[in-house]
Amino acid sequence: MYQQAKRLSKLALCPVLMLLSLLSTGAWATEGAPQRWQLNMTPGVTEVGAKIYDLHMFVFWVCVVVGILVFGVMFYSVFAYRKERHQEPATFHENTRVEIAWTIVPFLLLLVMAVPATKTLIEIYDTDDADLDVLVTGYQWKWKYEYINPNGDNVSFFSNLLTDKAEIANSEAKGSNYLIEVDEPLVLPVDKKVRFLVTANDVLHAWWVPALAVKRDAVPGFINEAWTKATETGVYRGQCAELCGRDHGFMPIVVNVVEEAEYQEWMAGKQAEAAELKALMSKEFTMDELVARGKTVYNRSCAACHGPAGEGGVGPAIAGSAIATGPTKGHLDVVVNGVPGSAMQAFGGQLNEVDLAAVVTYQRNGFGNNMGDMLQPIDIYKFKKGQ
């Protein structure tokens, strides 16, 4: 039995030793992307993140010291007062002074922790005087970013998981950014205070980027605020942190922090893109153009539920469906407004008019539906306006 107690103590020390040994091998603190065998929180690339990290480490070491003392006494008692060598147990069962002492000492320790915790919290809540506002909207299962530009020329786009389905299904080798890569990252300027206005379109989500020390719940119907100020350029990755349904594990966040000049250039590019899209609104597309564009949109926004060949899955099949082969108006209604109470989202706010026209045309003419009719962006515009 003595042997077992010895083993108990060894096992108890095991996690602590593991921690200490890995501490020295450099897997301890990291910036940016998580590392293999990473053991600890990242201090990240923001001042607030560094303060949170310090606070975390302070409380951690207090716990370690208290743990060593408390468990020390406990294991000492188990060794020293085993029946074999301590036949006559003592009979004491109270000591008011000791009991008061071990109530007051933890209380004082807590006070010491509460001071920096309060200071850091106040800083986290100070969202005033931001240089840039970004509206972050969680969708099942992607993020939408909208840059609120003072001149009213907002830029917005969706950010989807880029990882290939084949990698998830294990039929292809997984890349190093497996599940934490997106088609279009959020781009932010370095050394600027960026305020995030966080909300959701459907269910709860949470926007979390460890290196930026931001985690905020995205609540449908409400707008939460958070902010960050990255002090180093780089690519920072995170994930949705609130269970949001089937693909909760598949809606990553990638933030590309760049120099101010590069950011301005990127922003100008996005604004030009938006202007170009505006121009496309009045363009008359051919069937081939619409189908080609529609296929891309379909694979990005529809295929996950309706199947890449329109064969159905979570959602009903598009191939031969009554809606896709019925009147255009009914088809548009489902796509633009969604089906309330089901997984079918309202895509009217997610896709622009060009993409909506393209994807509906593609659905009506692809997968053997061959309806032969097509929609132009202006038709979508009229449909939305007429609602």
Next chain:
Amino acid sequence: MGAHGPAKGLTRWLTTTNHKDIGSMYLWFSFAMFLLGGSFAMIIRAELFQPGLQIVQPEFFNQMTTMHGLVMVFGAIMPAFVGLANWMIPLMIGAPDMALPRMNNWSFWILPPTFLLLASTLFMEGGGPNFGWTFYAPLSTTYAPPSVTFFIFAVHAMGISSIMGSINIIATIVNMRAPGMTYMKMPMFVWTWLITAFLLVAVMPVLAGAVTMMLMDIHFGTSFFNAAGGGDPVLFQHVFWFFGHPEVYIIILPAFGVVSEVIPTFSRKPLFGYDSMVYATASIAFLSFIVWAHHMYTVGLPIAGELFFMYATMLIAVPTAAKVFNWITTMFKGSITLETPMLFAIAKVFLFTVGGFSGLMLAIAPADFQYHDSYFVVAHFHYTMVAGAIFALSSAVYYWLPKWTGKMYNETMGKAHFWISFLGFNLTFFPQHFVGLAGMPRRIPDYNLMFADFNMMSSIGAFIYGTSQLLFLFNIVRTITHGKPVNSDKVWDGATTLEWTVPSPAPYHTFSTPPEVK
């Protein structure tokens, strides 16, 4: 026994009003649920063994995490402690039975059909509940599978069972103590259950309210949790955690009670600081009502609320620490032997305290912005729930099994169960602290390669821990069928409470004449 022995056959169990029969049924039922919830956990860990989707699809994975939590909390841990309460409270306070025996029968028999209903949702169209055991709206309302209605009904039924069970416990303790047993002479297990029962009566109706509002939102067009209709999804979280935080103390307080019995027995020394233990338990129960929003630090509370909940939560460390110090001081200068119940009790104190440390870290609101909804949280609450509650339950079963059956369990097998559980448990949950801190969110079926190593360790640990519970089952069954009879009333030489004054096995009726307590 004689003329008042149990009825024969199945009717005995269906119609029994005997606290020992009902206690045994609760315990067997909870063990069955423990294995069911455990097998869900095995599916989760098998899927997370490697990155990529191998065994289940995300839809089913979400059903597994949800059902694992629901079955473990409501089906395994809570009924197990109610089973212990049924068996032990009358024996410990010198009462002939529970105060409300017919209600006792009813509160048990609600449970099997309820959990059958809950489990059957997995086979329904659209699958079972998939919104996490915390069932946050609107994922659990507007976006829920149709089976959610059955889930709501099941939660109502569980709540009725719990409320009846706890009313019974309160009535028994208040009215049926043996002459001379004042409140401050009650065994600590009885005290912790008295306080727990009050918590249950206070918060189960709140849970019932939450699921009723869900029902209304889903079927009757209300918008309690729907912002588009003037409601608020965050309201759901407030209501849920007003139930949910006391709930975690409902789970842990009886576990505190168990170790407060086991440690003095095997230290052969009275419990240190009995009075302060009672006051600490009561303060924890009180504080549990004013800390609920620490589960919601990232939800967008105003800073004043955030600070209040942070300070209140940190305060819980004070009475909890006092309890840990008391247990350790009980061992100090005792005369300790390490039979299986004591091993589990010491491990419970040790590992629960580790969970307490991570709990303190989580209480620090700014740091929680990094911990929240990560695997760090998963590690934290499994240290408190598995090591805190289930280790205490294992301890209790080994401790009282000789009294229940009149036979001694196999000590070697018991110790093997302990050491394998201890190793498996730590291997499962310690690495989850690391992946959580490194940024792995909870409730995801697949993850980046960086998290692969620790997840594999975690899965191996879970398989070890899961398998070791079969050894536990085998040991219990073998004790009943082949165990060596124990010849004395007082099975453990250091035991002092009243249950050790009745024969082993405890006869069908005990304390028909109340004992005298000095």
